[in-house]
Amino acid sequence: MMTLIIAIGLIFLLMALRIPVAVAIGLAAMAAVTAEMGLRVFPVSAQVMVNGVNSFVLIAAPFFMLAGEIMNRGGLTKRIFRLANALVGSLPGGLAQVNVLASMLFAGMTGSAISDAVGLGTMEIRAMKERGYDPKFAGSITAASSIIGPMIPPSVPIVIYGALAGASIGSLFLAGIVPGILMGGALMAAIVIYDRMGLCPREARPPRSELVAALSQALPSLALPVIVVGGIYSGVTTPTEAAIIASAYAALLALLYRDLSVRDFWPILVQVASATGALFLIVASTALLGWIVTRSGVMIEVALWLSGAVESQTQLLLIITAxxxxxxxxxxxxxxxxxxxxxxxxxxKILQIDLVHFGIVMILALMIGLLTPPVGLILFIVARIAEVSVAQLVRGVLPFLLVLIGVLILIIVFPSIIMALPRIAYGLPPFG
Known part of the structure; x- marks a missing residue:
């Protein structure tokens, strides 16, 4: 137990020294292994870390990242933004509403909060500033809407959770759809309040011909999540095969639309390989730390304490969320x-909480962390794009953060919100 406490303390010390989180976790875990096993640290660490990433399901993650990067580098952002503007641009809140809907649509292409913030966010913030929106407000709604990305499939965090928990990726993908829509709806409702306060310029209603043209351009891209979820749900493809098909489909669209040339794919592959290396290093390092935790018996003690301290599944989920x-x-x-x-x-498992319900709740809770200092990566990305300070952005994001936490509590208290689609799709009885 003492070894584990020292390891965790070392992780936070290294992170405070700005050591990358994967390296910090790996070094701390190896230090803990050394304390127990001496010179056997290297063969033991290597074996545990390799086993940690030796998963067929995990291979899906880099291919979903590749599909998202291809879409992000091509003209998808412009087509999605144009369609969202044609659909909701004339509603109260104007481009702020467009911002949220575009993020919801874009989530089905990339499933990444960072891709949304960097790619779509740059276009959204520029357009909002040109129409007279306060940069702080433009940045705040962009940051808040970007975390919808990992909820609506495809989603890299969902793939990783499914591999760790042994949960169905197909069920998890279906389970994330309704919470993602709820997040977007709640943010759009909040924007209406901002509009009533006079903070959102009104936009003219676009002609019907613009909607038809925008839809025809965006429709092939919108088919990507249907292909992914439909393939997995029908049993035609595994999650990994679906990810490979998604990458091939994204590349084909980029070439047909002439968004990218063959030469443009090399830097995309390099970028994805680099991101994959960082992702798998995190998984491998944390697997080693998890091995130390398992050997210490902490997991059993925590499980027994939690199962005895709480009286219901909802209470446990609220504790885990906190x-x-x-x-x-x-x-x-x-x-x-x-x-x-x-x-x-x-x-x-002791309290028999559905692994799909638990996974979606946990992923959303952790994604909210992208909007909270001091580590909130989305805050730093969007602050730079919007040309505002992080402190200003934090104040602007706070109301939207409370809205998202409200959605999180809602899906905890009413698990049928999450479980409805998976149970309908797989012919299971109603939840509860």
Whole structure:
């Protein structure tokens, strides 16, 4: 136990020294292994870390990242933004409403909050500033709407959670759709309040011909999530095969639209390979730390304590959510996911909480951490794009953050919101 406490303390010390989180976790875990096994640290660490990433399901993650990067580098952002503007641009809130709907549509292409913030966010903030929106407000709604990305399939965090928990990727993908729509709807409702306060310039209603033209341009791209979810749900493809098909489909669209040339794919592949290396290093390092946690017996103690301390599934999920929100203040979501899932899973199983319900709740709670300082990566990305300070952006994001936490509590208290689609799709009885 003492070794584990020292390892966790070392992680936070290294992170405070701005050591990358994957390296910090890996070094701390190896230090803990060394304390127990001496010179055997290297063969043991290598074996555990390799086993941590030796998963067929995990191979889906880089291919979904590749599909998202191809879409992001091509002209998808312009077509999605144009369609969203044609659909909701004339509603109260104007381009702010467009911002949210575009993020919801874009989520079905990339499933990445960072891709949304960098690619679509740059276009959205520029357009909003040109129409007279306050840069702080433009940045705030862009940051808040970007975390919808990992909820609506395809989603890299969902793939990683599914691999860790042994949960159905197809069910998880279906389960994320309604919460993602709820997040977008709640943000759009909040924008109406801002509009009533006179903070949102009104936009003219576009002609019907613009809607038809925008839809015809965006429709082939919108088919990507249908292909992914439909392939997995029907049993025609595994999640990994669906990810490969998504990448091939994205590349084909980019070439047909002439958004990218063959030469443009090399830097995309390099970028994705680099991101994949970082992602798998996090998974491998955290797997080693998880091995130390398992050997210490902490997981069993935590599971028994939690199962005895709470009286219902809802109480446990609320406790786990609070833990994830706190951890999200200091740790990147993927690293936190890989670290916490093995620790919390025994307690979740003892109280017979559905793994799909638990996964969606946990992922959303950790994604909210992208909007909270001091580590909130989305805050720093969007602050730079909007040309405002991080402190200004934090104040602007706070109302939207409360709205998103409200959605999180809603899906905890009413699990049927999450479980409805998976149970309908797989012919299971109603939840509860």
């Amino acid at each position: 833990l994830c929100l706190v951890v999200g203040l200091f740790m990147e979501p993927i690293a936190a996911l890989v670290l916490l899932v093995p620790i919390l899973l025994p307690a979740v």
